[in-house]
Amino acid sequence: MRRYFLIAMTCCMALAACLGALAAARAETQTVPPLRKLPWESDTAATQPPEPAVSPSVSSPTPAPEAASETDSEEETDTAKDEPDEGEPEEVAEAADLPPVPAHPTVTIIREKLTDPKVTKDAADEDVAGLQAFYRAWGEPPLWVTETGLSTKGKAAIREIGKADDWGLKADDFTVPEADVQLATAEAQALAQITLDLAILKYARLASGGEHVPSEISDLFDQSPPFRDPKIVMADIAASDSPDIYLQTLHPAHEQFDRLRDALIEARKADEPKETDIRRLLMNMERWRWMPEELGPLYVWLNTPEYMLYVVKDGETVFKDKTLVGTIGNPTPVFSADMETIVFNPDWIAPPTVLKEKFWPALKRKYYDILKSNKISVSYRGKRIDPKKIDWQRTNIHKFTFRQKAGPKNVLGKAKFLYPNKHVVYMHDTLPPRRKIFKEDKRDIGYGCVRMSKPQAFAAVMLAEDQELPQSDVKKFWNKSVNKAVSMEKKPPVHTTYFTAVVDEEGKVSTFKDLYGLDRMQAKAVFGSVDGFPKPPPEKKRLSQSVAASSRDSNTGAGSTNSLGFGD
Structure with a gap:
């Protein structure tokens, strides 16, 4: 009797499980279809890049272009999160x-x-x-x-x-x-x-x-x-x-941490210790604690306040170069990422900040010459469109791709160095008129990306170390004016840092101005005081930043600058 009872119970449980699965399957298939809308528009002219989910929009004055995929934009980032595999084994029991x-x-x-x-x-x-x-x-x-x-x-x-x-x-x-x-x-x-x-x-x-x-x-x-x-x-x-x-x-086992520690001990032993110097050393030691434990056998060290780039191999600097970095209004972030690709004669894809702050204000006022004079094409899902046929007052600009092909006016110059990251930041060459800035002590310009003084030499060093590529090949890629991407085999890390105190091998401490005010912020959090750490000056307005303001005077753009020196 007990045996038949167990059999009956088992059958009932199996039937309940099947019915539950069937109900779940029906629920998944009975979804409400999304509203049809023009894909490039949003409810309002948003000032930020849109979320992947698309909201209903205002009608556009022109039909939407045919949809096509954009496949050749290295700067476009994938915001999708990695989903766990359904077949992963369950966690082992904790202690x-x-x-x-x-x-x-x-x-x-x-x-x-x-x-x-x-x-x-x-x-x-x-x-x-x-x-x-x-x-x-x-x-x-x-x-x-x-x-x-x-x-x-x-x-x-x-x-x-x-x-x-x-x-x-x-x-x-x-x-x-x-x-x-x-x-x-x-x-x-x-x-x-x-x-x-x-x-x-x-x-x-x-x-x-x-x-x-x-x-x-x-x-x-x-x-x-x-x-x-x-x-x-x-x-x-x-x-x-x-x-x-x-x-x-x-x-930290990093050499700079040890040198900063020695400098701290010496500073405290001084007859008249300087509290600001001691606090600066302490804050920079703390920043080394935030760095990865292993920097890599070969890595690139970008130090923003120093405006310098170093290539380090087995603890020894094998290359160094001056850099241009982002302004306080568009600062270069602090992060680490692996270099994956070097692109010679690259196209430039305008990043979200440039779309929002440069192109959109100009296009809303029908100042199309900023695109024409710099050979900027506009596309939607891979299909090129006429920007004059778009009502930019009612359209979300971030759904379009603005591309500048390689050439003498390309803001990236002859090469770019990609280490994918959420900030859409990378290193690159620059336009000839900008090279004079490398002679200045203060070299903050642009939208967060890092420009270098000797990009061809940098490319030669990195590719020689990575895959023993001859310098003659790098020169050939450089001079051919043909878009050429070279994948890095060893993916060397790029560490973008913000150290305002660096110690050389002889123990001499070099300090750098607090470009973005991060010393001041950290001093407030650590010491409860900003004494000795003044607020950095505001960003100076450059000629190329006046495009939108100048174009207010004329729908034709008369008197406006066409320079894309702001480029990145």
């Missing part, structure tokens, strides 16, 4: 899901105390979770305490944490047991162990990734600090014979 191993009596108390909010109230959640996971798998005697007091390793860890100021941190930020503390009970030993554990994990977090979230200082800092996993920190320091040396390894 918290496994039963704890048999433990030393003091460790048993530690496990209990770690669940007490009063004990862990000042600790970071991830540190507490890491400790709980560590002690579920740790059953041996405590690392830092004995029945009489601190162990030798515990005292070594405390001494190193006490030197935090020499590493650009603050020793007062860490709570540690007294070195000569008496621990007469198992509970006292457990609490002392937890106190030092939490101090070590906090030290590891600040040493490896810094005290502040970069993007909370400024959204120009597009960086993800390389924080160490608390569980791994505990496992590593437990296995170390010298916990003090291990703590030192948590700081």
Whole structure:
């Protein structure tokens, strides 16, 4: 009887599952069809690039062009997120899901105390979770305490944490047991162990990734600090014979960080320490904590405030060049990305900022000569259109592609260097009239992209290192005036940084002006004061930035500049 009952129950469950799946399938197919609309228009003339989803629009004065795909724009970015594979295996059970191993009596108390909010109230959640996971798998005697007091390793860890100021941190930020503390009970030993554990994990977090979230200082800092996993920190320091040396390894291993640290120690020893200089050194040390742990065997270092570019191979600079960077109104962001392609004699695709600030104001006033004189074509989904037939007052310009073919007026010059990123920023050559700016000390111009003084030499160095391409081939690509893309085989990283203090091999500190005011922002967040860090001057208005203003005087554009020197 029981057997037939089980069979019946199984059949009912299978039937319910099938009906559920059928209902879900019907729900997915019964979707409301989207409203038909002219694809290049939006409800209003938006000032920002549109979202992938298209909203209903106002009628256009001209029919929409035939749809076609735009396939040759390197600058267009893909905003779609990677979706997880449906067939991925389930996560392996976390340590918290496994039963704890048999433990030393003091460790048993530690496990209990770690669940007490009063004990862990000042600790970071991830540190507490890491400790709980560590002690579920740790059953041996405590690392830092004995029945009489601190162990030798515990005292070594405390001494190193006490030197935090020499590493650009603050020793007062860490709570540690007294070195000569008496621990007469198992509970006292457990609490002392937890106190030092939490101090070590906090030290590891600040040493490896810094005290502040970069993007909370400024959204120009597009960086993800390389924080160490608390569980791994505990496992590593437990296995170390010298916990003090291990703590030192948590700081960045970059040469500039070490040099800045030495400069900090010297600055504090001066007869009359200069607080502004000390704070600048501390902030730049913090920025090195935000950098990737590994910069790469071959990488490009762009330092915006310095207006310089370096190619570094195995720790040695093999090439350097002057750069032009974005203005304070259109700054060059801070991020890292891999170089994938070098394009000789490239086309230029106008980025969103140029569309919004340059082309749109001019076209709304029917100033079409800005396109004609610079040989700019306009297309929609790959099909070329006549811009005069579009009502730009009612049309979203960001749905169009504005292209300038390679040639003597192309704003990218003879080459561009692509390292795909969400900022649509890259390096490139520039127009001959702009080359005189390389002789100036202050070289901020353009829309965030980086221009270089010697792009052909830079291309030759990168391709020789990447794939042993002869310099003669680079020269041929350069001179042929034919669009040629060369894929990088090793994808060397490009690190775009904002360091206002750099130390040379002799220990000399060079400082650079706070071009975008990021020192000032960071000083406010770190020290609660901007004293010594003045507000940077506003962007100067250049002739080429007056296109829209000049064209107000005449629908024909008389008196307006046609220069695309603003280009990027």
